Amino acid sequence: MTPERPALPPAPEGLRIGHVHLRVADLDRAIAFYRDVLGLDLVQRYGPGAAFLSAGGYHHHIGLNTWDSLGGTPPPRGHTGLYHTAFLYPTRRDLAQAVRRVAAAGIDLDGAADHGVSEALYLRDPDENGVELYWDRPRDAWPVGANGHLRMVNAPLDMEGLMALA
Template identity: 80%
Template sequence: MQASIPARPPAPAGLRIGHVHLRVSSLERAISFYKDVLGLDLVQRYGPGAAFLSAGGYHHHIGLNTWESLGGTPPPMGHTGLYHTAFVYPERADLGAALRRLDAAGIRLSGAADHGVSEALYLDDPDMNGVELYWDRPREMWPVNAEGQLEMTNRRLDLAALRAA
């Protein structure tokens, strides 16, 4: 039986995820994906087994390491672990540019959706870590029901229109 968790105040509205740190099988292959395909900057290498990448001058959004995973294989389907890391693009045109880079690199999407609040692309990195690339619509465009509650959707995303953005 799980112990009850004492009531606590909610997390502050400004709380955010600072970075994700991934175990990868090949540091160079992972750096190439996150740098050359997604466009992140390589900020620092940490010895022969780790690297840190970011966008916009932040110290790091993604940490990569091979400390316990060099040459390893992805976890099998049906096991627990990270579902995906999500990258928020500031504008729809930026997401369109990212889609064109994925096309040019021959990266196949595993999914794409219009969630009402956002438009999202889904893919896997070279180690089969899920990656979501998306942009948020302005809050005033988010779909809400009659009670004022958010109603996210899962509609088909028009990839041709996004590529043209």
Template identity: 65%
Template sequence: MSLTPIREPAEPAPPAARVGHVHLRVSDLERSIAFYCDVLGFSVTQRYGAGAAFLGAGGYHHHIGLNTWESLGGPAPAPGTTGLYHSAFLYPDRKSLGEVLARVIAAGIPLDGAADHGVSEAIYLRDPDGNGVELYRDRTSDEWPLDPDGHLKMINAPLDLQALLSEASAET
């Protein structure tokens, strides 16, 4: 499938360009490591002294950087200010997304929301420092909703969390 862009850049990024990682300032390194490891399932790949850690999945060097260099004991980001809206973590399929949702619920972490965007299914929550986190799985591009002119037409429909949890617990 090929989308019709709404706006073309003057100098396009290479087609293989991707967001490589997110690096967050946190107030408590160990608390953040516990969230990103024990709840979301990432592994610590390296510690950098007492003030930073790098976490990855699938043998990658790091998808997440955490540090307290300028934020040790600091407050959560203030609402209504600029900054990172959320970091998004892509899970490979519905079963994996359902499994991480089950861990989030078991950890007692409240959800900010959940949505079917047509191109993806997404769950929204906050990390221990109040940073927005999206956990999602993509649909294949041939399933994406398009308008009559071929432009992407994402939606914001409710996501059936119980069905997602049921799929996670189903035997494969």
């Protein structure tokens, strides 16, 4: 049985994840994916073992390193670890353009879904880390159930409509 926790204030509304740092097997290969396929800017290369990439001039959204993983293999399915890193695009058109870049690179999608609150596509980076590309619908368009709670869904994504924007 889990003991009761003392009442603490919730995390502040403005809290967000600032960056993700991944262990990769091949730094150049990983840089090529995040820079050339997803379009992030290479902000800094930190010696032969690490790099930092971002969008929009931020110091870094993603860090990559080979310090403990040079030449390594992805963890087998069924083990704990990162499920995916999600990249939030400002508009549906921006998401469509990102998907066009992924397709042009010959990368297959693992899946796509309309979650009601967002539209999302799923793929893997060269180290088999999950990657989600998505955009959020405006908050006033999010589906709400009869109880007033947010109601996320897992419906098919209108790929034809999305790609028409690219």
